[in-house]
Amino acid sequence: MNQILSKKVLIIGAGPVGLTLAIELTRFGVPVQIIDKAPERTDKSKALVVWSRTLELLDRQPGGSAPFIDAGFKANALSFLSGDKLIGRVTMDAVATPYPFALMLPQADTERILEERLASLGVTVQRSTEAVSLSLRDDGADVVLRLPDGHEENASADWVMGCDGAHSLVRHTVGATFDGSTMESDWILADVHVRGYPVPDTEATVYWHEDGAFVIFPISPGRYRLLADMPPSGDAHPPTPTLEQLQTLIDRRGPQGMTAFDPIWLTGFRINGRKVTQYRWGRAFLCGDAAHVHSPAGGQGMNTGMQDAFNLAWKLALFMQGRAAEALIDSFSPERSYVGDQVLKNAERLTLVGTTRNPVARTVRDVVGHLMLGLAPVQNLLADTMTEVTIGYPESPLNAGSASGLDGPEPGQRILDDQLFGAGSEPRFALLASGTPALDLIDRYADVLEAELRTPPDPEGVWLIRPDGYVAAVARLSDLSAIKNALTLLTP
Ligand SMILES: Cc1cc2nc3c(=O)[nH]c(=O)nc-3n(C[C@H](O)[C@H](O)[C@H](O)COP(=O)(O)OP(=O)(O)OC[C@H]3O[C@@H](n4cnc5c(N)ncnc54)[C@H](O)[C@@H]3O)c2cc1C
Incomplete structure (x- = not known):
């Protein structure tokens, strides 16, 4: 039976990772307080895919994976093209999981379902509440919170969870270095409606073009995400594309006869590949983007972060309830750092392969890619890796x-x-x-x-x-x- 705990966990950040952690800890009887400086949940689609392994882990929660699946759209194949030539096609049909597909679900919906689930367990996110400073003690942490009315208040917690995203206050406070690099090129992201996509809308396509990569993901029937890498603009913020610029890109790099219209979200971004080496700092833990950021190639960022939370919650619950030794919570950092290293490496490799402009390297890539992706074991390995069942x-x-x-x-x-x-x-x-x-x-x-x-x-x-x-x-x-x-x- 769950013991009643008076010790409190403060979760800083109510993105997909903080929400997942809050649900997991709450269902195990650990009291949590979850805050977010933003007044509202994101309305942006950001991370689009919930992968099979994440769905399997969500199944353990009250309500399971069904609300996510009901709200999402199932995609089941990914093709690679160079010019008109099909280099290879990978399907998820053979992945050994109850969920052999990529669940396309905008991050705003993922967060909505998670927050509703958390509320059904009796926990509300405290919004417009920012952690402005933090100091760790041997047996807890003191935090200064800026409340919705602007005044500051001292608070304390027994454990602090840094689920506060890529610019994490918790990471800065503990002094963890965020080693890695920023890619030179700018990227554009466009969530748009599309006419004339030449393959079934349950399939994604990666075009390897001499100018760079061009990627089309289905979001729901008629709605797609387009991604492309562009030469560096040199601007502080990568420029936001117009619909006309997007159409020019489609005509040059993508399928002929495809038209984009009614944009939902157009933005520019740069790719960072960075990670901490240590996820536990005494009474503080780092999870999600606070601990690792990577290229969206493979769509692993949010899923990796949510799985950090799944990994940590049961360990901390058992330890806080006095049922397990500290070795259990100590295992969180090496286990998740190992996974983070792999995700970072794979995402970087996929990005480099897709964006090379060197003609010789492109020819080698196309020939080797065609050979490799023609082999069933390679296709299966790629599908297993993407769906995260090999983690x-x-x-x-x-x-x-x-x-x-x-x-x-x-x-x-x-x-x-x-x-x-x-x-x-x-x-x-x-x-x-x-x-x-x-x-x-x-x-x-x-x-x-x-x-x-x-x-x-x-x-x-x-x-x-x-x-x-x-x-x-x-x-x-x-x-x-x-x-x-x-x-x-x-x-x-
Ligand atoms: C343009 C774009 C496209 C993306 N596409 C993909 C994709 O296709 N696939 C993919 O997997 N990932 C993608 N991502 C990344 C994905 O969105 C992140 O991996 C995911 O949001 C990480 O979740 P998180 O909960 O760790 O952090 P976040 O979602 O960043 O949430 C952190 C939360 O902490 C809050 N916060 C921060 N500091 C404080 C503080 N001091 N006090 C209180 N609250 C605080 C913030 O307000 C925020 O709500 C994309 C991101 C962007 C920006």
């Missing part, structure tokens, strides 16, 4: 050991199962096993384990599954030491 924690300090020769996932890997791990009001580990030795473990570690055994992928083996659906340890029924080690590591 795992192979180097996690929580991985306590494995056993060879068993048929099933390894420590750090996601387990695909239609039984939801970690759903409900308590974070608990699950044991997949048959047989009495495993039942003894349930008695001994009743604080963190589910009361019932679940069916293992191999009857000879025992799997310890984390509340977020990743394997912590694997053992043979005849020798449970790896499972015991994992549970010992967890014990306070």
Whole structure:
């Protein structure tokens, strides 16, 4: 049962990441206060895709992934073209997930559904409330808040969550460096209505043109997002395109006969690839854009941030409730930093491949791309990576050991199962096993384990599954030491 906690978590920032964290902590019985300096939620479409792995994790929340799916639009394929030549096509049909598609959902809607869910759990975002300064103590933090009427108030919290975006106050306060670079070129983003898109509107297309990349994502029938890289303008802010400039770009780089009209959002942006190396600073944590920003190639930014929140919430809840050792919350930083590094690397690679203007490099890219994307394993790997089902924690300090020769996932890997791990009001580990030795473990570690055994992928083996659906340890029924080690590591 959840214990009543008097200790409080202050979440600074109610973007998609702060909202996800607030929902997760609240459903586990941790009291949260969530503030945002903005008077209202964003009305911008910004991040457009909710990927399969994020939907799987949302399924554990009250209300599940259904409201997101109902509000969104399913896209299921991505084609790469160079001129008129089809380089390759990747579909998501074969991805091993209940959600083999890209859910196109403007960020404003994602945030709306998350905020409504949080409100249904009894927590309201305090808007027009800004954290103006922060100082950390060994056992908490003192914060100065600027309230809606403009006056400042001192507040304190036991834990502070920096979900405050790319210009994070929390990151600056703890002194974390945000290493990386800003790409030279300017980008344009246009959410528009379109006539004459030559492929089904459930498919996205990347055009590799000699002038640069041109990308078309469906948002909903008749509505699309167009992205293109442009030569550097040298302006402090990348220029906002006009509809006429956009049409010229379509005619030059995109499909012939396609017309854009009724723009919803036109803007310019620059791509930053930056990341901190450490996500935990004593009583403060960094999540989402506060910890990592990257190219929109692959559409991973918001999803990676929301998954930071999913990773942290159950660990902090177990630790705050005195049911787990500090090693559990310490694992947040190495696990998510590892994922952040990979996302950054992949996004940078995809961006460089798509934007090269060097004729020799372009020819090599087109030939190699055509060869590689013709191979089913390469297509599958790309689809699995985009949908984030391959995300795992192979180097996690929580991985306590494995056993060879068993048929099933390894420590750090996601387990695909239609039984939801970690759903409900308590974070608990699950044991997949048959047989009495495993039942003894349930008695001994009743604080963190589910009361019932679940069916293992191999009857000879025992799997310890984390509340977020990743394997912590694997053992043979005849020798449970790896499972015991994992549970010992967890014990306070
Ligand atoms: C033009 C554009 C296009 C994008 N396209 C994509 C895309 O296609 N795919 C993708 O995955 N991502 C995309 N992104 C990135 C995506 O929007 C971010 O990754 C996502 O918003 C990160 O969520 P977050 O909650 O970490 O931060 P944010 O959404 O930035 O939220 C941070 C919140 O913190 C609040 N805040 C900040 N400082 C304080 C303070 N001191 N006190 C109180 N509140 C504070 C802010 O008001 C804000 O509401 C795009 C972004 C932009 C700008």
